[in-house]
Amino acid sequence: xxxxxxxxxxxxxxxxxxxxxxxxxxxxxxxxxxxxxxxxxxxxxxxxxxxxxxxxxxxxxxxxxxxxxxxxxxxxxxxxxxxxxxxxxxxxxxxxxxxxxxxxxxxxxxxxxxxxxxxxxxxx
Numbered sequence: 001x002x003x004x005x006x007x008x009x010x011x012x013x014x015x016x017x018x019x020x021x022x023x024x025x026x027x028x029x030x031x032x033x034x035x036x037x038x039x040x041x042x043x044x045x046x047x048x049x050x051x052x053x054x055x056x057x058x059x060x061x062x063x064x065x066x067x068x069x070x071x072x073x074x075x076x077x078x079x080x081x082x083x084x085x086x087x088x089x090x091x092x093x094x095x096x097x098x099x100x101x102x103x104x105x106x107x108x109x110x111x112x113x114x115x116x117x118x119x120x121x122x123x124x
Contacts, residue, residue: 001026002024002025002026002027002061002098002113003024003025003113004022004023004024004096004097004098004113004114004115005022005023005056005078005115005116006020006021006022006094006095006096006115006116006117006118007020007021007022007023007118008020008021009093009094009118009120010119010120010121011121011123012086012099012120012121012122013122013123013124014086014087014088014122014124015085015086016077016086016122017082017083017084017085018083018086018095018120019080019081019082019083020036020080020081020083020094020096020118020120021078021079021080022034022036022078022079022080022081022096022115023072023076023077023078024077024078024079024096025077029074029077030053030054030074031053031066031102032050032053032096032098032099032102032103033051033053033099033102033103034050034051034070034072034079034096034097034098034104035047035048035049035050035051035096035097035098035104035105035111036048036049036050036070036079036081036094036095036096036105036106037081037094037095037097037108037111037118038090038092038093038094038095039093039095039097040091040092040093041062041090044108045095045104045108046060046061046107046108047107047108048060048062048064048079048081049061049067049068049070050070050104050106051070051071051072051079051104052103052104053102054074055071055072055074058070058071059106061105063089064083064090066086066096067083067084067085067086068081068082068083069081069082069084070082075114079096081094086120086122087122088122088123088124089092089122090120090122091120091121091122092119092120093117093118093119093120093122094117094118094119095115095117096115096116097111097112097113097114098111098112098113098120099106099111099112099113101114
């Protein structure tokens with residue numbers, strides 16, 4: 001059974017940085033793309049960033065491009081999201097996700113496995 005556990009969220013001020021982590025277990029981590037989504041109150045869950053199974057290719061939402069960096073360490077079964085220059089509009093619960101298929105999608109409905117989420121709050 002696939003399990004995803006996020007950590008690293010918190011309350012920060014605008015302009016600060018945070019690094020989120022997602023530890024995966026239950027199947028071969030290095031065989032699957034990984035993705036971060038986020039959901040603010042009253043909003044739909046939105047795509048943030050994705051990374052291919054082997055790490056060289058990454059994708060970002062326009063709203064975070066240039067500020068967030070996704071990475072992974074397959075030896076540790078862990079994915080990261082380095083978030084710099086945080087803005088109040090980045091406030092949300094951040095989720096990591098994985099599909100049964102090996103490649104990523106920006107559509108949250110395509111994902112089969114989700115973590116419990118970690119809250120990020122950015123004050124102005």
